[in-house]
Amino acid sequence: MPETPLPFVTRIWFAWLCYFRVLFDGAFAARAFAARLPSPSPAPSPALSPSPALSPALSPSTSSALQLLSLLQREGRLVDFLEQDVAAFPDADIGAAARVVHDGCRKALRAHATIVPIRAEDEEAKLTLEAGFSAAEVKLTGNVGGSPPYKGTLKHRGWRAKELRLPTAVEGHDATILAPAEVEI
Amino acid sequence: MSARFVVGIDLGTTHCALASAPLDDEKARPAILPIAQLVAPGTIEPKPLLPSFVYFAHESEGAQALPWDAARTFVVGEHARARGADAPARVIASAKSWLVHPSVDRRSGILPQGAPDDVEKISPVEASWRLLEHLSEAWDAEHAGAPLAEQEVILTVPASFDAGARELTVEAALAAGIEKLTLLEEPQAALYAWIDAMGDAWRKELRPGDVVLVVDIGGGTSDFSAIAAIEREGSLELVRVAVGDHILLGGDNMDLALAHVARAKLEAQGKEIDRWQMAALVHACRAAKERLLGDAKGDTAPIALGARGAKLVGGALRTELTRAEVTATIVDGFFPDVPPTARPVVRARAALTQLGLPYASDAAITKHLAAFLGRQAGALATLEGFAAANHGDARDRTPTLLHPTAILFNGGVLKADAIRARLVATLGAWLAADGAPPARVLDASDLDLGVARGAAAYGLARRGRGVRIRGGTARAYYVGIESAVPAVPGVEPPITAMCVAPFGMEEGTDASLPPHELGAVVGEPVRFRFFGSTTRREDKPGALLERWKDGELEELAPIEVTLPAEGRREGDVVPVRIRASVTDVGTLLVEAVPLSPNKPDERWRIELSVRGG
Numbered sequence: 001m002p003e004t005p006l007p008f009v010t011r012i013w014f015a016w017l018c019y020f021r022v023l024f025d026g027a028f029a030a031r032a033f034a035a036r037l038p039s040p041s042p043a044p045s046p047a048l049s050p051s052p053a054l055s056p057a058l059s060p061s062t063s064s065a066l067q068l069l070s071l072l073q074r075e076g077r078l079v080d081f082l083e084q085d086v087a088a089f090p091d092a093d094i095g096a097a098a099r100v101v102h103d104g105c106r107k108a109l110r111a112h113a114t115i116v117p118i119r120a121e122d123e124e125a126k127l128t129l130e131a132g133f134s135a136a137e138v139k140l141t142g143n144v145g146g147s148p149p150y151k152g153t154l155k156h157r158g159w160r161a162k163e164l165r166l167p168t169a170v171e172g173h174d175a176t177i178l179a180p181a182e183v184e185i
Numbered sequence: 186m187s188a189r190f191v192v193g194i195d196l197g198t199t200h201c202a203l204a205s206a207p208l209d210d211e212k213a214r215p216a217i218l219p220i221a222q223l224v225a226p227g228t229i230e231p232k233p234l235l236p237s238f239v240y241f242a243h244e245s246e247g248a249q250a251l252p253w254d255a256a257r258t259f260v261v262g263e264h265a266r267a268r269g270a271d272a273p274a275r276v277i278a279s280a281k282s283w284l285v286h287p288s289v290d291r292r293s294g295i296l297p298q299g300a301p302d303d304v305e306k307i308s309p310v311e312a313s314w315r316l317l318e319h320l321s322e323a324w325d326a327e328h329a330g331a332p333l334a335e336q337e338v339i340l341t342v343p344a345s346f347d348a349g350a351r352e353l354t355v356e357a358a359l360a361a362g363i364e365k366l367t368l369l370e371e372p373q374a375a376l377y378a379w380i381d382a383m384g385d386a387w388r389k390e391l392r393p394g395d396v397v398l399v400v401d402i403g404g405g406t407s408d409f410s411a412i413a414a415i416e417r418e419g420s421l422e423l424v425r426v427a428v429g430d431h432i433l434l435g436g437d438n439m440d441l442a443l444a445h446v447a448r449a450k451l452e453a454q455g456k457e458i459d460r461w462q463m464a465a466l467v468h469a470c471r472a473a474k475e476r477l478l479g480d481a482k483g484d485t486a487p488i489a490l491g492a493r494g495a496k497l498v499g500g501a502l503r504t505e506l507t508r509a510e511v512t513a514t515i516v517d518g519f520f521p522d523v524p525p526t527a528r529p530v531v532r533a534r535a536a537l538t539q540l541g542l543p544y545a546s547d548a549a550i551t552k553h554l555a556a557f558l559g560r561q562a563g564a565l566a567t568l569e570g571f572a573a574a575n576h577g578d579a580r581d582r583t584p585t586l587l588h589p590t591a592i593l594f595n596g597g598v599l600k601a602d603a604i605r606a607r608l609v610a611t612l613g614a615w616l617a618a619d620g621a622p623p624a625r626v627l628d629a630s631d632l633d634l635g636v637a638r639g640a641a642a643y644g645l646a647r648r649g650r651g652v653r654i655r656g657g658t659a660r661a662y663y664v665g666i667e668s669a670v671p672a673v674p675g676v677e678p679p680i681t682a683m684c685v686a687p688f689g690m691e692e693g694t695d696a697s698l699p700p701h702e703l704g705a706v707v708g709e710p711v712r713f714r715f716f717g718s719t720t721r722r723e724d725k726p727g728a729l730l731e732r733w734k735d736g737e738l739e740e741l742a743p744i745e746v747t748l749p750a751e752g753r754r755e756g757d758v759v760p761v762r763i764r765a766s767v768t769d770v771g772t773l774l775v776e777a778v779p780l781s782p783n784k785p786d787e788r789w790r791i792e793l794s795v796r797g798g
Contacts, residue, residue, distance in 0.1 A: 067228065070225070070228070074225055077491050077497050080491070080495045080496070080497040081497050081498070083495065084495070084496060084497060084498050086498050089498050089499055093498050093499050093501065094498055095503075096489050096501040096502070096503035097489075097491070097497045097498040097499075097501040099487055099489035099501075099503070100489045100490065100491040100497065100501055101497070103469075103472070103489070167224060167225075167228045167229060167230035168228075168229045168230070168252075169227055169228060169229070170223075170227040170228070170229060170250040170251075170252075171250060171255065172227075172250070173226070173227025173228065173250075174227070175227075180226065182271075182493070
């Protein structure tokens with residue numbers, strides 16, 4: 001490695017090159033990320049760089065959805081449960097598995113999201129919707145027509161995600177792996 | 186740079202937490218900083234608690250990248266704990282308990298025990314250093330321009346930590362780059378947290394004459410302290426009057442005990458449980474315990490365990506724990522209703538020399554509590570305000586145990602109403618038998634994070650924003666001198682203990698120099714036996730004890746000094762006196778001072794906590 005500083009013009013060219021490579025080349029970005037540290041760090045091991053076959057450039061929304069799936073699988077075995085064909089099993093077996101899924105997913109959900117009902121009233125309560133209510137928050141069903149105020153019965157309270165706190169992925173982490181295969185040695 | 190924050194760090198046996206308060210805001214109260222950590226491969230999440238586990242990743246797993254270090258090869262926190270079930274030989278747990286292990290070299294690479302050859306083992310000190318380093322890095326990542334090295338850090342240690350373990354903790358903190366450091370006892374931190382949460386109202390709750398028993402039951406250890414409230418010059422002062430022994434017994438033991446009950450039930454159904462399912466079972470049992478001991482609804486808690494493979498339905502195991510089972514296992518098993526004269530079963534000393542953690546051999550926490558209160562019955566005898574009050578009242582017999590007037594609980598285990606109720610009832614019965622009124626319960630707001638918050642609150646109190654707890658060192662320290670008597674085969678020469686540091690030395694003070702001299706050989710390490718006592722409050726430096734009551738003095742790891750040959754001949758015996766002082770950080774400094782110095786102020790530092798046995 002040359003210890004002498006590069007000429008300024010070379011550095012402009014190199015900075016420009018780095019800009020694009022960091023943006024589009026995950027493995028290079030991980031190396032550059034490691035190189036910014038003062039101590040000499042060993043070259044990243046192969047596991048850090050994503051394998052090209054599995055990791056298309058993911059838009060942020062895709063990767064956070066994958067993270068959520070991974071979280072629910074890790075904490076509550078949700079993917080195992082949904083991927084299994086349960087038709088042939090007696091309800092007792094499904095019940096035992098459902099407890100595992102429910103306990104784990106509920107814990108994960110509560111730890112990462114704050115979910116609140118949209119309407120505070122009890123279900124089956126009579127209520128009046130004044131003009132200007134949010135059509136996104138309240139869906140009208142049944143004999144829909146005329147103009148507000150509407151009188152009706154609350155059939156479902158609705159849910160709103162007040163807050164969502166998802167984990168962040170480490171640079172170079174392959175989010176498509178929802179759960180790694182496990183091999184006992 | 187001057188500090189902008191005061192930071193409290195709870196370096197726990199099973200979890201760490203960090204709280205901070207800015208110094209430029211008079212009204213600011215301590216707030217918890219969520220610690221970014223790996224929770225799964227490649228997944229970072231900030232969480233209020235950092236599990237105190239260190240995992241050494243295998244080469245095949247690649248780097249365990251953190252936002253601030255892409256090339257890291259080990260993991261601290263949640264993911265490390267999870268890997269403890271998968272690959273236990275690569276994980277260090279309970280690093281803090283290894284710091285008090287008397288018969289291992291705490292500076293040598295011994296952890297993880299039984300690790301495969303590719304793992305470079307680290308010392309108990311380094312394991313604590315890694316935990317603190319992670320906290321420090323997580324802090325720095327959140328506070329650009331105010332690194333932890335520049336902040337005032339209060340690090341908590343169990344009250345039962347002796348001088349050696351405190352020094353090793355400081356060593357780990359300095360290695361982790363924490364420079365402006367002060368140690369604080371955990372039960373004191375819990376009381377500071379309570380005072381902070383109460384605001385000014387605490388002065389109505391605690392009055393002169395009160396004695397607060399702090400019962401701190403964490404994941405891996407139990408710790409007791411007594412703090413008295415006295416009136417001095419018209420204002421209320423708090424004094425920590427007694428601390429208990431280090432008991433390696435906590436919530437994890439309870440969850441494990443319950444898991445064995447559930448496992449037996451599953452095995453009775455003909456089901457087999459593997460190691461991985463056992464770890465899941467412990468988690469499920471913890472949840473069942475919190476539910477059944479927490480609120481009154483329902484008499485059973487279902488326990489369901491997934492099989493390890495992807496086929497969840499059909500492979501899941503199901504059983505349940507009943508309230509009666511949980512009560513019998515946890516409340517009666519760990520908190521039995523015993524008389525105040527009960528004492529824990531003591532294990533033979535030989536067993537302590539095994540290489541493994543010296544777990545408490547008696548699981549009954551109430552017996553440990555009875556032993557603490559019994560041993561400390563005289564803790565208030567010399568305290569101003571108490572000496573008169575206690576002897577002046579109608580009781581004419583001396584109390585057989587220390588009489589707390591209030592209890593403060595700390596630690597996650599004590600979230601369970603049933604356990605708190607049992608402790609209150611048992612203590613109440615003991616006090617009644619002694620003719621003392623029952624103790625009331627002080628409401629702690631946060632049993633998991635109280636110590637970290639309280640540590641930061643202490644940092645504020647120290648700057649004049651609140652009351653401080655006095656107390657000084659919780660032990661008197663003694664050096665063992667072998668008496669010069671003719672050797673008798675099979676009989677150990679009698680030993681005389683010379684007090685070098687009295688009980689209750691405050692930070693930044695020196696003990697007076699004892700008149701007796703010891704001989705140190707130039708150029709070779711000289712060892713002295715070292716003792717501590719949590720009950721002998723009257724011994725002055727230089728006091729010589731030829732005999733003491735059983736349990737009064739506890740032998741600690743030996744201390745060692747090597748005199749450099751500068752200006753002296755190797756092999757010469759130099760008469761020295763031993764001087765102790767307590768540093769501003771809160772550690773004990775023991776030095777050998779030569780009687781005829783070669784240069785002004787000549788002295789040599791004596792190493793504490795060298796390997797025992």
